Amino acid sequence: MQQLHHLLAYWLSSLSLVSAQFQGFNPFGNNELTYTIRVPQGTAKSSIGPIYFQMNSTRPVEWLALGQGAAMHGSSMFVVYTSGENVTLSPRAGTGHYEPLYDKHSQASLINGSGVHNGVITANIRCDGCSFSGGGTVNLSGFFSPWIWAIKYGAPLNTKSLTARIAEHDVFGTFFVNLTKATGSDSDNPFVNLDKTSITRAFPEIFDHDGFDRKRTAHTVLMIIAFVLLFPLSALALHVLPSTQIVRIHATLQLFTLAVTVAGFGLGVAMAKDVHLLKHHHAIIGIVVVACLVLFQPGMGLLQHRYFRKTGSKGPFAYLHRWLGRIMIILGVVNVGFGFEITGIGSSDVPKGAVIAYGAVAGVIAIIYVVIVSLTRRRVTSD
Ligand code: HEM
Ligand SMILES: *[C@@H]1O[C@H](CO)[C@@H](O)[C@H](O)[C@H]1NC(C)=O
Ligand SMILES: *[C@@H]1O[C@H](CO)[C@@H](O)[C@H](O)[C@H]1NC(C)=O
Ligand SMILES: *[C@@H]1O[C@H](CO)[C@@H](O)[C@H](O)[C@H]1NC(C)=O
Ligand SMILES: *[C@@H]1O[C@H](CO)[C@@H](O)[C@H](O)[C@H]1NC(C)=O
Ligand SMILES: *[C@@H]1O[C@H](CO)[C@@H](O)[C@H](O)[C@H]1NC(C)=O
Numbered sequence: 193m194q195q196l197h198h199l200l201a202y203w204l205s206s207l208s209l210v211s212a213q214f215q216g217f218n219p220f221g222n223n224e225l226t227y228t229i230r231v232p233q234g235t236a237k238s239s240i241g242p243i244y245f246q247m248n249s250t251r252p253v254e255w256l257a258l259g260q261g262a263a264m265h266g267s268s269m270f271v272v273y274t275s276g277e278n279v280t281l282s283p284r285a286g287t288g289h290y291e292p293l294y295d296k297h298s299q300a301s302l303i304n305g306s307g308v309h310n311g312v313i314t315a316n317i318r319c320d321g322c323s324f325s326g327g328g329t330v331n332l333s334g335f336f337s338p339w340i341w342a343i344k345y346g347a348p349l350n351t352k353s354l355t356a357r358i359a360e361h362d363v364f365g366t367f368f369v370n371l372t373k374a375t376g377s378d379s380d381n382p383f384v385n386l387d388k389t390s391i392t393r394a395f396p397e398i399f400d401h402d403g404f405d406r407k408r409t410a411h412t413v414l415m416i417i418a419f420v421l422l423f424p425l426s427a428l429a430l431h432v433l434p435s436t437q438i439v440r441i442h443a444t445l446q447l448f449t450l451a452v453t454v455a456g457f458g459l460g461v462a463m464a465k466d467v468h469l470l471k472h473h474h475a476i477i478g479i480v481v482v483a484c485l486v487l488f489q490p491g492m493g494l495l496q497h498r499y500f501r502k503t504g505s506k507g508p509f510a511y512l513h514r515w516l517g518r519i520m521i522i523l524g525v526v527n528v529g530f531g532f533e534i535t536g537i538g539s540s541d542v543p544k545g546a547v548i549a550y551g552a553v554a555g556v557i558a559i560i561y562v563v564i565v566s567l568t569r570r571r572v573t574s575d
Contacts (some may be wrong), residue, residue, distance in 0.1 A: 213376030216391040217367045218536065219341065219467060224251040227258055227341060228391060229369050232378040236371065243322050246383050247272055249313040254346040256313070256475045257284075257356050260322060262338035262366055268322065269340075270300055271358060272315040274348040277308045294355045295320075306384050313493075316383045336368045337555050367394045370401060389540040395467060404466060407459045408541070412531065414456030419524035420554050422449040422476060424561050427517060431568040439497060446493075450485060457482045474530035481520050481527065489517055525554050 201284065217227045228246040235241035242481065247270070249256050259269035267286035272279055277440060283298030299320035306316045342363045342364035349356050376382060411478045426445035460478055464470045492513040499507035 202260065205311060213374075214358075214386075214391040215343070215369045215371075215374040215381070215394040216536075217339075217369075217394040217396075217537070219363070219367075220302075220398070220467065220472070220534075225256065225341070225343060227367075227393070227394075228383070229340070229374045229384070230337070231371055232382070233375055233550070234378045235376045242318050242320050245270075245317050246386070249309065249312075249318070249343070251314065251345075252348055252428055254344040254349055256343045257341065257361075259286060259340040259342075261286070261340065263340065264292070267340055268290075268295070268298065270317060270319075272313070273356065273358075274308055274313055275350055275352045278352075279306050279308065279313060280349075280352050280354065280356075281306075281315055282356065285516060287396045290361075291358060294474075298343045303328075303381050303383075307382065316381065318381075337371055338366055339368050340364065340366055341551055359449060365396055367396045369394050371400075380479050387504065388538050389543055392540055393536065397467075404463065404516050405541075406464050408535065411456050411459040411463065412528070414452050414459070415524070415528055415531070416550070418449050418453045418456060418556060419521055419528065420467060420550075422452065423517075423521045423524070424557055428561060428564055431564050443490075443497075447490065450490070453482055453485065469534065472534065474527060477523060477530065481523050485520050489520075491514065492516070496507045497573045 215229050226248040230244040235288040247258055255271050257269055257271040261267040264286040265288045269284040269286050271282045271291050273282050281302045283295045283300045284292035286292045300317055303316045303318050342361035346363050356430035370463055395416040429441050464475045492509045496509035496513055532547050535541045537547050540546050
């Protein structure tokens, strides 16, 4: 019940406004890294004051960094490396594609919660001179703020020196923060007891985030309805409804479900293009599953239907149709989980409860499916 409540809350929150207070960024393909940004209301109102950000790495690194701006040149950078169980924050000024050097004018400092905790490197940073327009004040609402990030893997620098030499990054990128979504109440340390459900996702490019969120919600709802409910239940219809028209009903229902799936698929492909995720395993599995379902399922069903009319028995197509269908439904259900993973399990968009609820519903339907199929098979063989 609790889980269903979560699932419902998740769908509703996707439709209405959640109280977003942080923008978070996980570079695709670098799940070990999390950047979280927070603008206190006071700063947002007066366009001047502190801002806060958090850098996490679940993997040891030589250094990791965050910088304001869209490129190295002119960026105020915050390079972090470990020193035993502590972390060192070295603010640096970017001058181009060179090693950025220590910036003694920076007013950024580490705040409580920084350090290495169970292998997770965390730097909680308060920055007082971090404006968003190179000095002046700026109206923060509706403003996308560009940030750069970079990471260098390897042996930890293990130093307290602020001027330590750093080697060139292994991976780097840019992301854009919607400052309205990063704004929350004033607090001296917003990362104490950080509630991950108040973090919304920032993206590597400027685009319509709210439109993307609507696409994502529709994609999720269509795919869950198709794979968890409609495909299995229309397959079960063959077993439970004793009607001469049953094959026709089954075919009609499944063609309708296929249409739902294709609609969800279109949204998925559009999103994967937006965020360059077409090569992610979630996208690849999705493409394979939908292609198999569209290309083979109706055809094989029809061929078996003809075969049955001629011979009155099951041909090879019946088994292909049945097993391909079952395998694709299972893959589809699992793939919804990979989709949750991309968005971030435990985030505001996909609370853990929603994932558990999803698993529970899918599990119950799987049990019902197996029970009904084995019961009716027994009935058929004992006839
Ligand atoms: C030893 C230190 C560093 C060196 C030698 C270095 C060098 C370079 C080079 C050669 C490129 C061009 C790469 C390409 O186009 O393939 C580049 C790009 C980039 N670097 Fe660095 N980098 C350093 C530190 C950093 C730091 C600390 C950050 C993040 C805060 C960063 C963020 C970026 C980003 C976002 C780009 C792409 C945008 C741009 O061209 O400026 N780099 N860097
Ligand atoms: C880490 O920082 C704390 C407080 O500044 C200090 O007491 C401790 O000695 C430091 N540990 C190391 C390994 O440098
Ligand atoms: C920092 O956090 C620790 C526990 O995580 C707490 O004991 C300590 O009092 C805090 N220090 C400050 C200055 O808030
Ligand atoms: C970052 O790591 C700390 C533990 O070091 C954790 O408390 C915090 O929730 C993490 N932040 C995110 C956004 O995962
Ligand atoms: C900031 O911009 C928004 C919309 O662009 C506007 O509604 C608001 O009044 C502006 N605030 C200030 C202080 O100029
Ligand atoms: C930033 O987020 C706010 C709140 O969700 C939204 O109204 C606004 O349109 C977003 N800004 C842009 C430029 O998308």
